[in-house]
Amino acid sequence: MSRPRAQPLIDMRGVGVSRSGRWLVQGVDLVIRPGEIVTLIGPNGSGKTTTAKTAVGILKPDSGRVDRARDLVVGYVPQKLAIDRSLPMRVARMMTLTTKAGAGAVEAALDRVGIAHLARAQVHDLSGGEFQRALLARAMLRRPDLLVLDEPVQGVDFSGEIALYELISELRDSEGCAVLLISHDLHVVMAKTDRVICLNGHVCCEGSPSSVAASPAYRQLFGDRAAEALAVYRHHHDHTHLPGGEISYPARHDHDDGDGYAHGHRHGDGPCSHAHGTTREADAAGRPGDADEADARAVEDHHA
Numbered sequence: 001m002s003r004p005r006a007q008p009l010i011d012m013r014g015v016g017v018s019r020s021g022r023w024l025v026q027g028v029d030l031v032i033r034p035g036e037i038v039t040l041i042g043p044n045g046s047g048k049t050t051t052a053k054t055a056v057g058i059l060k061p062d063s064g065r066v067d068r069a070r071d072l073v074v075g076y077v078p079q080k081l082a083i084d085r086s087l088p089m090r091v092a093r094m095m096t097l098t099t100k101a102g103a104g105a106v107e108a109a110l111d112r113v114g115i116a117h118l119a120r121a122q123v124h125d126l127s128g129g130e131f132q133r134a135l136l137a138r139a140m141l142r143r144p145d146l147l148v149l150d151e152p153v154q155g156v157d158f159s160g161e162i163a164l165y166e167l168i169s170e171l172r173d174s175e176g177c178a179v180l181l182i183s184h185d186l187h188v189v190m191a192k193t194d195r196v197i198c199l200n201g202h203v204c205c206e207g208s209p210s211s212v213a214a215s216p217a218y219r220q221l222f223g224d225r226a227a228e229a230l231a232v233y234r235h236h237h238d239h240t241h242l243p244g245g246e247i248s249y250p251a252r253h254d255h256d257d258g259d260g261y262a263h264g265h266r267h268g269d270g271p272c273s274h275a276h277g278t279t280r281e282a283d284a285a286g287r288p289g290d291a292d293e294a295d296a297r298a299v300e301d302h303h304a
């Protein structure tokens with residue numbers, strides 16, 4: 001699965017897609033290297049799905065070119081699924097609708113995303129977060145070089161959203177796959193994202209989450225308020241969930257509750273305003289030693 005860094009999995013240059021005489025996207029450059037997490041953001045209709053579909057070969061470009069690594073295996077979780085969730089179907093069955101896999105592999109994949117206990121559950125009984133995990137597990141069954149996730153946090157509440165982003169970055173680390181993530185949610189960009197590409201029919205700007213948030217093109221597109229609402233989340237692996245449901249804390253940890261200052265506490269010591277196990281990387285202007293995040297702005301999230 002690991003390929004030399006010099007060889008991109010996807011290399012799009014000047015790509016345009018046109019329908020009915022209208023350019024849906026134009027002049028898009030997108031390079032995805034092995035193990036990278038690249039996030040496409042942009043308003044509704046800005047061409048994120050079109051770009052992702054063109055990257056993986058579902059759509060053909062009308063201009064420019066797309067090069068893909070030889071034998072590239074893609075795990076694609078589309079935004080809209082052709083699965084009628086109201087029909088009776090067990091989770092384990094859904095896993096093998098599009099990919100051949102034995103019962104052991106299905107069980108392992110569900111276990112990997114934390115829902116092994118739901119293998120025999122009905123798909124229509126799953127919560128939004130569980131359903132997204134099942135789709136992730138199904139995509140991982142293919143052992144992809146590149147995982148493409150179109151709006152993976154749809155139908156997921158705020159803390160579930162953070163947990164899903166965590167899971168995605170853990171899968172990247174353990175499986176070594178690259179991830180192309182699509183989001184129109186400007187409030188949260190996972191901290192593990194290597195690069196954000198901001199689209200609006202063309203690439204407006206690109207870079208680390210914090211540099212994109214600070215860029216004039218991003219601010220022009222989404223406004224200063226949106227730029228300030230971009231929060232970058234970090235996870236501190238500070239505790240272990242024991243089989244009996246108890247939580248073990250090996251040591252105190254430092255975190256930032258959004259006031260710009262890190263301080264130590266443990267869950268259970270008192271009120272903890274952030275989602276379980278996750279802290280917000282707030283206004284890094286006041287945080288020394290994190291140059292990459294230097295321009296990050298974070299304000300109270302709009303989900304609270």
Ligand SMILES: Nc1ncnc2c1ncn2[C@@H]1O[C@H](COP(=O)(O)OP(=O)(O)OP(=O)(O)O)[C@@H](O)[C@H]1O
Nearest residue numbers: 019020024042043044045046047048049050051184
């Ligand atoms: N087959 C098609 N024919 C004509 N127009 C299309 C087609 N597919 C997409 N479009 C249009 O292209 C534009 C980009 O669509 P796309 O789905 O790529 O945007 P998006 O950024 O993913 O949007 P969203 O955040 O709403 O999912 C939209 O205006 C859409 O209506």
